[in-house]
Amino acid sequence: MKIAVTLLVAAATLAIPPLLSASQLTIYILIGVAAMATVGLSLLLGYAGQVSLGQASFTAIGGYTAALLAIHTGYPWLGLLAAPIAAAACAALIGVPILRLRGHQLAFATLALQLILLSVLDQASWAGGAIGLQGIPRLSFGSMVLDSDVAYAYLAWVGVALTMVVARNLVGSRTGRGLRALATSEIGAAASGVPVGGYRLLVFTVSAAFAGLAGGIYAFYVGYLSPGSFPVLLSIQYVVMAVVGGLGTIWGALLGTAVVTLLVQLLSTLATRPDMPDYAPAVLSYAVYAVLLVITALFLPRGLAGSAATRGRKADTWT
Amino acid sequence: MGALLQYLVTGVGIGCGYALVGSGLVVIHRVTRVVNFAQGAFAVVAALTVSTLLTAGLPHGAAESLAVLLAGVVGLITGAVAIGRPGTTPQAALVVTLGLGVFAYAVEILAWGDQPRSFGGVPGSVPLGDARLQSHYLLIIGVTAVVLAGLALLFARTDVGRALTATAANPYAARVVGIGVTRMGLIAFALGGMLGGLAGVLLTPVHQVSFDSDVVLVVNGFAAAILGNLSRPVLTLVGGLLLGVVEVLVAGYLNSSYQTEVALVFMLAVLIVRAGRHPAAVEAS
Numbered sequence: 001m002k003i004a005v006t007l008l009v010a011a012a013t014l015a016i017p018p019l020l021s022a023s024q025l026t027i028y029i030l031i032g033v034a035a036m037a038t039v040g041l042s043l044l045l046g047y048a049g050q051v052s053l054g055q056a057s058f059t060a061i062g063g064y065t066a067a068l069l070a071i072h073t074g075y076p077w078l079g080l081l082a083a084p085i086a087a088a089a090c091a092a093l094i095g096v097p098i099l100r101l102r103g104h105q106l107a108f109a110t111l112a113l114q115l116i117l118l119s120v121l122d123q124a125s126w127a128g129g130a131i132g133l134q135g136i137p138r139l140s141f142g143s144m145v146l147d148s149d150v151a152y153a154y155l156a157w158v159g160v161a162l163t164m165v166v167a168r169n170l171v172g173s174r175t176g177r178g179l180r181a182l183a184t185s186e187i188g189a190a191a192s193g194v195p196v197g198g199y200r201l202l203v204f205t206v207s208a209a210f211a212g213l214a215g216g217i218y219a220f221y222v223g224y225l226s227p228g229s230f231p232v233l234l235s236i237q238y239v240v241m242a243v244v245g246g247l248g249t250i251w252g253a254l255l256g257t258a259v260v261t262l263l264v265q266l267l268s269t270l271a272t273r274p275d276m277p278d279y280a281p282a283v284l285s286y287a288v289y290a291v292l293l294v295i296t297a298l299f300l301p302r303g304l305a306g307s308a309a310t311r312g313r314k315a316d317t318w319t
Numbered sequence: 320m321g322a323l324l325q326y327l328v329t330g331v332g333i334g335c336g337y338a339l340v341g342s343g344l345v346v347i348h349r350v351t352r353v354v355n356f357a358q359g360a361f362a363v364v365a366a367l368t369v370s371t372l373l374t375a376g377l378p379h380g381a382a383e384s385l386a387v388l389l390a391g392v393v394g395l396i397t398g399a400v401a402i403g404r405p406g407t408t409p410q411a412a413l414v415v416t417l418g419l420g421v422f423a424y425a426v427e428i429l430a431w432g433d434q435p436r437s438f439g440g441v442p443g444s445v446p447l448g449d450a451r452l453q454s455h456y457l458l459i460i461g462v463t464a465v466v467l468a469g470l471a472l473l474f475a476r477t478d479v480g481r482a483l484t485a486t487a488a489n490p491y492a493a494r495v496v497g498i499g500v501t502r503m504g505l506i507a508f509a510l511g512g513m514l515g516g517l518a519g520v521l522l523t524p525v526h527q528v529s530f531d532s533d534v535v536l537v538v539n540g541f542a543a544a545i546l547g548n549l550s551r552p553v554l555t556l557v558g559g560l561l562l563g564v565v566e567v568l569v570a571g572y573l574n575s576s577y578q579t580e581v582a583l584v585f586m587l588a589v590l591i592v593r594a595g596r597h598p599a600a601v602e603a604s
Contacts, residue, residue, distance in 0.1 A: 051413075053417075097587075097591045098587075098591070100591060100594035100595060101590055101591070101594050102594075103410070104354040104413060105545070105590055105594070107354075107413075108538065108541050108542075108545075108586075108590075109586075109587055109590055111534070111538060112538055112542075112583040112586060112587055113583075113587075115534070115535070115538065115579065115583055116579075116580050116583050116584070119576075119579050119580055120580070122576075123576050232531075232534050233421075233531075236417065236421060239414075239417070240418075243414060279428050279429070279432065279433065282425075282428055282433065283425045283428050283429050284425075286421050286422065286424040286425035286428070287422060287425040289418070289421050290418045290419065290420075290421040290422030290424075290425065291418075291422070292418075293414060293415075293417065293418030293421065294400065294415050294418035294419065294422070297411045297412075297414040297415045297418065298400075298404055298407065298411065298415060301411060
């Protein structure tokens with residue numbers, strides 16, 4: 001049953017891109033990019049119980065790594081390969097001290113790290129400073145150049161599929177059970193022999209790698225990057241998507257990303273009509289994020305996917 | 320020597336602003352156990368309101384007072400949404416305040432646009448030796464001293480203050496002796512709103528404010544408050560002053576582009592050292 005649904009969703013999402021208009025294709029790709037980062041954040045929030053308000057820092061690290069390598073080496077695929085690795089390496093390094101923190105302290109610490117990263121990027125002449133990096137070459141493998149939006153849509157699809165498979169296997173493994181135990185009670189998990197520190201670091205690193213991959217694909221798709229591409233609000237946006245979809249559910253992350261992005265896009269299409277003031281799209285998107293976050297936190301603590309699953313059958317469906 | 324004195328006064332002035340934001344966080348966290356991410360938004364709303372009221376012709380003083388009161392109302396509304404529904408956990412309330420902070424962006428852009436704003440403070444400066452101390456920083460320091468002293472008296476000497484302290488110490492026991500715990504939480508949020516609003520009103524003449532200034536304000540306020548683990552007002556003041564002075568000295572003697580990093584790294588260091596010292600102190604609240 002579950003396999004059938006998965007295959008159906010996979011087939012449907014694979015069939016869509018050629019049918020979409022240019023602007024719809026952009027939305028499709030942006031959903032894919034955001035979904036990768038959100039799947040990672042959902043793992044971190046839902047399974048390891050760690051709040052991060054700095055997920056976009058790893059998207060930025062991935063994006064800048066991919067762009068700089070593509071520009072300086074001339075092998076864009078090397079950049080794409082290095083993006084998740086660089087993000088994961090940074091997370092593993094920073095995670096050792098930072099993951100001693102819990103709850104709101106970790107939330108503020110990750111937020112602070114993102115502010116530091118943005119400030120460093122703003123002044124780094126090697127990264128283009130506040131203006132950013134322009135003219136990032138399109139992604140190519142040998143002589144095959146990805147220059148159509150449909151190609152990037154499929155690249156994003158592959159990225160999302162990859163993150164979901166990795167997340168699924170991580171969650172279903174012995175490690176995943178340990179993570180679930182430590183999210184419920186850290187002391188209890190430690191007493192039962194779960195290597196708490198190591199698992200927390202692992203899930204933090206994996207979640208950063210997903211965001212890094214998202215950043216890499218985003219860099220090649222958009223073609224330019226600046227510190228302004230990765231504002232604090234992007235991190236909050238990932239939190240909104242993960243919370244709305246349902247924490248700790250992999251499908252929920254995808255669902256949340258799609259629902260939030262489509263809703264914001266729909267409203268901004270309405271808001272960009274000529275009779276609306278020019279600040280309307282920004283106001284509407286902030287309002288949508290805020291209202292969705294508040295309502296979900298108050299009334300749907302398990303998110304869309306979680307609540308639907310409970311309604312279907314009373315079993316504890318975490319995956 | 321004159322330069323150092325000037326830097327110190329500037330740093331203490333800015334630090335007082337951080338301490339006010341931090342005190343708001345402390346008041347709310349002590350009573351409700353909620354870490355209020357919307358704390359920076361209170362400051363921004365108050366500051367933007369003052370700019371409108373001054374343009375409308377209201378005199379200084381009246382405009383600032385009205386804006387601080389408005390921030391208190393905003394705080395009350397935030398509290399009502401965050402803790403008004405029975406059974407909302409502090410974690411859920413934290414996410415709610417994060418959402419309300421983003422909602423404030425929408426309202427602020429709608430009302431004031433997305434350009435930064437500022438307004439005049441106390442003009443002139445006071446000579447002291449060979450230094451000239453800007454009057455506005457002295458005003459910030461004076462007002463903060465009076466307000467924080469008043470807050471200490473409120474908590475120690477009035478019935479409301481004692482009820483707030485009782486709720487902070489043990490909500491269950493407070494309820495048993497007839498204190499409305501939710502009402503106390505709402506009072507704490509209103510107080511927090513006014514403290515945040517005051518910070519915004521005082522800091523804006525020396526540092527212009529735009530709708531997204533709240534992130535920096537709340538992070539600095541949190542950094543100040545974390546020295547006292549979000550529950551010790553005096554340590555929050557010390558933290559704020561330390562942060563402000565370090566920031567200004569780094570900007571003055573090293574490089575102004577590093578001042579944010581220094582403050583944030585300082586906060587991270589305090590957090591991590593503290594967590595290392597009490598490894599068993601798993602965040603229970």
